[in-house]
Amino acid sequence: MSKRILAAAALAATSLGLAVPAQAQQRIQFEFWYGLTGRLGEIMEEHCKRFNDSQTKYEAKCVGQGGYDKAEQNTIAAFRSKQHPTLVQIYDAGTVNFMLSGATYNAPDLARDFAMKIDWSGYFPGISNYYATSKGQMWSFPYNSSTALLYWNKDAWAKIGKTKGPETIEEWWDDLRAMKKAGIECGFAFDYDTWMPLEQFSAIHNLPIATKNNGYDGLDAEVMFNKTKFADYMKDWKKLLDEGVARIQTAQTGKTILQAFTDGSCASMLSSVANHGVVGSTAKPGLNWGVAKLPVYKDFKRHNSLVGGASLWVLQGKSKPEYEAAAAYIQFLLQPKEEQWFADVTGYIPVTQAGYKAMVDAGFYADPKRQGREIAIESLTFTPPTAVSRGIRLGNFTQIRAEIRSELEAAFTGKKDVQTALDDAAARSNQILRRFEQTFKGKQLP
Amino acid sequence: MDRRASFDNLWLAGALVAPQILLVVVFFYWPTLQALYWAFSTQPPFGGTNQWVGWQNFQQIFTDAVYWNSVRVSIIFATLSTALSISMALLLALMIDRQLAGHKAYRFVYFWPYAIAAPAVGLAFRFIFAPDAGFVSAINQLAPNLWNPALKGWDAMILIVIANSWKMMAYNFIFFLAALQSIPRGLIEAAAMDGSGVLRRARDIQIPLLAPTLFFLLVINITESFVDSFGIVDITTGGGPARATDLMVFKIYSDGFKGLDYSMAAAQSIVLMLLVIGLTFVQFRYVEKRVHYA
Numbered sequence: 001m002s003k004r005i006l007a008a009a010a011l012a013a014t015s016l017g018l019a020v021p022a023q024a025q026q027r028i029q030f031e032f033w034y035g036l037t038g039r040l041g042e043i044m045e046e047h048c049k050r051f052n053d054s055q056t057k058y059e060a061k062c063v064g065q066g067g068y069d070k071a072e073q074n075t076i077a078a079f080r081s082k083q084h085p086t087l088v089q090i091y092d093a094g095t096v097n098f099m100l101s102g103a104t105y106n107a108p109d110l111a112r113d114f115a116m117k118i119d120w121s122g123y124f125p126g127i128s129n130y131y132a133t134s135k136g137q138m139w140s141f142p143y144n145s146s147t148a149l150l151y152w153n154k155d156a157w158a159k160i161g162k163t164k165g166p167e168t169i170e171e172w173w174d175d176l177r178a179m180k181k182a183g184i185e186c187g188f189a190f191d192y193d194t195w196m197p198l199e200q201f202s203a204i205h206n207l208p209i210a211t212k213n214n215g216y217d218g219l220d221a222e223v224m225f226n227k228t229k230f231a232d233y234m235k236d237w238k239k240l241l242d243e244g245v246a247r248i249q250t251a252q253t254g255k256t257i258l259q260a261f262t263d264g265s266c267a268s269m270l271s272s273v274a275n276h277g278v279v280g281s282t283a284k285p286g287l288n289w290g291v292a293k294l295p296v297y298k299d300f301k302r303h304n305s306l307v308g309g310a311s312l313w314v315l316q317g318k319s320k321p322e323y324e325a326a327a328a329y330i331q332f333l334l335q336p337k338e339e340q341w342f343a344d345v346t347g348y349i350p351v352t353q354a355g356y357k358a359m360v361d362a363g364f365y366a367d368p369k370r371q372g373r374e375i376a377i378e379s380l381t382f383t384p385p386t387a388v389s390r391g392i393r394l395g396n397f398t399q400i401r402a403e404i405r406s407e408l409e410a411a412f413t414g415k416k417d418v419q420t421a422l423d424d425a426a427a428r429s430n431q432i433l434r435r436f437e438q439t440f441k442g443k444q445l446p
Numbered sequence: 447m448d449r450r451a452s453f454d455n456l457w458l459a460g461a462l463v464a465p466q467i468l469l470v471v472v473f474f475y476w477p478t479l480q481a482l483y484w485a486f487s488t489q490p491p492f493g494g495t496n497q498w499v500g501w502q503n504f505q506q507i508f509t510d511a512v513y514w515n516s517v518r519v520s521i522i523f524a525t526l527s528t529a530l531s532i533s534m535a536l537l538l539a540l541m542i543d544r545q546l547a548g549h550k551a552y553r554f555v556y557f558w559p560y561a562i563a564a565p566a567v568g569l570a571f572r573f574i575f576a577p578d579a580g581f582v583s584a585i586n587q588l589a590p591n592l593w594n595p596a597l598k599g600w601d602a603m604i605l606i607v608i609a610n611s612w613k614m615m616a617y618n619f620i621f622f623l624a625a626l627q628s629i630p631r632g633l634i635e636a637a638a639m640d641g642s643g644v645l646r647r648a649r650d651i652q653i654p655l656l657a658p659t660l661f662f663l664l665v666i667n668i669t670e671s672f673v674d675s676f677g678i679v680d681i682t683t684g685g686g687p688a689r690a691t692d693l694m695v696f697k698i699y700s701d702g703f704k705g706l707d708y709s710m711a712a713a714q715s716i717v718l719m720l721l722v723i724g725l726t727f728v729q730f731r732y733v734e735k736r737v738h739y740a
């Protein structure tokens with residue numbers, strides 16, 4: 001009997017042994033999970049490769065997770081079973097979950113323990129404020145950062161005799177109606193993504209999305225977007241839809257807003273500057289397009305727009321060499337040369353002022369191919385961030401976005417009146433916030 | 447009469463069933479118990495200490511109009527897709543059984559859809575039925591806006607029903623065909639000699655003799671449509687528009703994994719499990735009485 005057990009144990013041991021790489025690795029490896037997909041995901045891989053080729057001591061193993069939300073879900077699931085990576089890319093909306101998780105090795109600690117050279121005040125204030133705790137520290141390292149812009153088709157605007165994109169929302173609507181008369185079927189393509197119409201819109205109009213300074217001052221915040229100008233903005237969108245000057249474009253209708261813009265069928269869209277590179281490379285030949293800052297309602301003073309994208313979190317429960325390797329990786333990404341390469345191939349903005357300056361000096365933005373990308377920086381730094389244009393820190397914000405999305409679907413398809421839909425979305429969002437507060441009972445936002 | 451088999455060597459019998467029992471315990475009972483615990487507490491996303499909340503999660507579910515909406519659309523989905531997949535499969539099986547020209551090739555290809563993973567089915571149907579760019583977009587050129595699953599709830603429902611039935615039909619088809627082929631040829635031939643036509647033979651002989659298979663497939667199809675429709679919904683409609691295809695199993699996924707509210711998802715999966723058990727019980731209790739096993 002005992003022989004058999006031994007044999008079984010030996011068998012198990014060999015089969016486990018197979019999972020371990022055959023030869024010992026010389027380099028210190030660590031795992032990095034990222035959420036970006038498509039072309040941007042490939043660039044993540046390339047960035048890793050650049051790091052691995054730049055030195056011989058460390059090796060980053062980069063694994064795509066198939067989407068920002070999946071990267072967050074998978075990391076959480078992996079953390080629960082202690083299979084998590086050392087470093088993970090988490091999008092803006094997941095920041096609060098990670099701050100409260102107790103699962104992170106925070107950026108200031110990592111920087112101190114591994115003597116990283118980081119100029120914390122060198123980040124763009126719009127970026128550092130978004131990610132900072134109440135004590136002004138960032139717990140994660142801002143990585144790919146973007147903001148939203150208006151993409152407009154210059155040829156379509158030329159048909160109504162204009163050579164400039166609209167500055168105000170009223171002007172934009174007038175342009176759309178004029179274009180309709182000039183025979184342009186679809187002046188504006190939108191989907192149900194809340195990042196542009198709710199989050200960016202509220203920031204540039206300096207409007208609160210929730211009480212307690214958008215949640216930065218406590219987990220007991222309540223949403224209030226249904227009572228601000230945002231509601232009028234959505235009513236305007238519905239009106240445009242009914243007038244037939246705007247159109248909903250999603251993967252389900254066959255074309256996303258990006259595809260509808262790049263093939264020339266719709267004349268404008270709101271999208272991230274991160275897509276600047278993609279629009280440039282996928283636009284149909286001869287498409288004459290430009291970008292502009294998001295239009296504002298004429299009675300409002302423009303404020304800074306929000307940073308979007310993701311930051312890098314270091315997780316607990318890894319070995320010292322792995323942290324050392326992760327620290328080296330982050331340090332590598334922050335080099336001006338790398339910031340410029342990354343900004344060049346994507347459209348993301350540099351996260352440090354030094355990186356930006358180096359790029360301006362090198363004539364990066366003078367290249368016609370990158371024309372307009374500096375507008376993103378202009379938009380992000382338009383005013384110093386206010387208490388509400390700073391960002392959003394609401395628990396389970398992913399789910400709140402999903403609720404608003406569902407209600408906007410109901411509103412835009414005519415099942416509900418816009419105001420009712422937004423009121424319902426707000427009520428459900430508050431339920432989610434209370435639920436989050438309960439799940440994290442006794443915890444405080446750092 | 448005692449029909450139970452008995453074993454002399456209980457240890458051997460135990461050892462032989464142990465792997466199976468182990469699998470069931472590890473993959474069914476243990477997660478179910480875990481879900482039950484979570485359903486009565488709040489589970490923080492990163493793990494840690496649960497707080498006991500009693501029935502609160504269930505109360506919240508049952509007072510939520512959105513939850514009842516998902517129950518409603520799940521029932522509609524299960525009814526429509528079961529009816530469509532069973533009736534189409536029966537029709538195809540009857541045709542093949544008649545050995546019409548090319549039946550061997552058809553018999554072969556009709557099973558294929560079942561071998562395709564649900565997300566792949568979803569992706570294919572999303573392309574086919576895309577209102578702007580799909581094959582069906584021709585309809586929209588004749589009658590603008592007649593078909594748009596991105597905007598119209600019923601169109602989206604029809605889309606997932608067709609996709610799911612297409613896949614399940616393949617499975618049902620094999621069972622029907624096997625059952626039809628086990629019907630003695632003599633019966634059919636005798637009826638034919640008595641002058642009954644194809645439809646009459648199908649109605650009076652073949653379908654009644656298929657009753658056990660029909661019942662089995664009914665149970666399987668209804669259960670599958672409740673618990674296994676996630677892949678198709680996720681790819682084609684994402685639960686929209688405006689929650690028109692927010693099936694119970696999809697809502698569990700989005701609340702649990704997207705919303706990171708594991709407890710609420712656990713409570714919903716307990717409800718779904720009870721519902722499926724209940725439906726199966728009802729079918730065995732009432733529907734099975736009408737089934738005659740040959």
